Amino acid sequence: MFGEDTSSKLRERWPVMLKKKIIQQCIKLLSTSELEELLLAADPPEDGTEVDVDFVKQIIEHAIVVTGWDSDLSSVLLLLHLIPPSAQGRKRPGKVSASQAEKPLVVFKKTGTNIPEHLDAIPTRAQPYVLAVGVKKNAIHQFFIILDKNAIPCRSTSSLGAFDELFKAHFVFGTSYNIMLHNMYTFIQTTVYNIDVGKVKESPCVSVRA
Template identity: 65%
Template sequence: MLLRVQFEGEQKYVKLSELTFSAFLKEVLLKFNIPERRQLDMKVYDQSNTEVDSEVFEEIAKESPGTFRATLYSEELGTSQSSSSSVRSDGTVALNLTVCDPHEEAVTFEEGLPKRLCRINCKAKVLIENVLSSKPGGERIIQEYGKNKTLTDATRRQMINILAAEMTETHGTSPPKSVRVMYAQGIVALFPNLEDPYSQHGYEHYYDPENGSGYLAWRLKTIQRKPAEERGASGVRSPKGWDSDMSALLLLLHLLPPSAQGRKRPGKMSASQAGHQLIRFQKVGTSVQQHLDSITQSRQPYLLAMGSTKCSIHSYFIVIDNHALPCKATGSVGAFDELFKAHFVFGTSYNSCLNNVFTFVQTTIYNIDIGETKETPRVAELRAKMMC
């Protein structure tokens, strides 16, 4: 028996060797590349809105002309995707599917990367698009993404400000968690390249319902505190003196600056100051022991570079617990690689002001403990930009 199926404007014939409900559902899933696991989510109803199951499907398909309605239900999204089908006298069934939320597609990344589901919330996407389109500066944000397929930090901050203002205007200064999640879902639905491929849902760097963090959450907290003035973003200064490889590594400190240490430890460390926690320079010919003797407090592992100048390094050491361990590598990238791995060899934590950089390297470069390591939104956002 031939069944004519229409899905999202596309029509295909499904041929069944046996007219059974199970075979019908499997062929529909196969023809339109719907994951097989969604078969249990699909339900079929006749024109009286009575559910059709495997026991009566064959009889109804053969003898009862009319319209069938099928739904594909997602418990997580809480939405159903409705469809209708008609049984013609010539034995052809036409199935009409009208879908707002597209079916989930399993996305498999390269070896070593996790499998995850891509979920697009249609309602949330429309919400964010309407808000941005109706606010000053919002159209420019949409246009910038359309042109560059990403957003600059300044544009992202402007977007967050617009959305947080709209959220508080509509729902008050403490919007429900469901509203915050919808806004976060809408951002990555409207701007797919801003999605973080390593997080569970892809939008946690905008709002993570588990710990209440993310750009939207932080902006809401700022609005709730009503500060007298907001601190502006500091300019990025390019590191000077080191070779190009080490300069590129130090540039990460400007892209992923140290996080604020809280009210009890005022004064945020600059990226340049954090660089001093990553690598120290000492002229060749001076004593390494002299450097070790000058250490007055315990520090996390860092690199000691020996050379005539910063751009002409002869050897590297990893300094840990007042010991200098010579690096096998003679280049800055190899030395940094050994420094990173030393944290795992000696079981020591990252320096707090270098945590963002090392976490980014751990999860994005080395793919270690992906999804288990706590990351700041900046780390997730930088990864999303790199992979777009």
């Protein structure tokens, strides 16, 4: 399934195609402090670049402190704003926010965290997620895939590479997607990797598919 041509699709297509489209679409969404922080982290203004004054005012008004993830992972998390998270499997689950859906995708722990203690606190049937260990969210020195109370070190040292390994882990270990992340993972599966296109139920199309 993940042959040589398929395996590198996310890392090749995300930086040059998908990332920019996702940011452009998210700029059109109803503004929230969480969304603005992700947008600023995903596409930080370069030195000497003219900055949108209204955008800066919004940051000040919402007291946004950009201490979040790096550019690539922030753009991945923006997908949770574009593609609504799935409601959990309860009779009246209510709406799931993008911030709630982030938690089963990636968890940050500071350098020096006792990993075995973290693993002991995980529910037995938790779906796989990325554990990012570093001095702060945008300065990670090691990524792990957490699965069945095991910490599997990622080969990649980049956040995009770690997310790529997380997605593939579902197929390698035969585990289902976390229900809240099902829509996002299905988008990655069909749009990036072209796996089972037309065979799986997808969320409503968004412009980044083009």
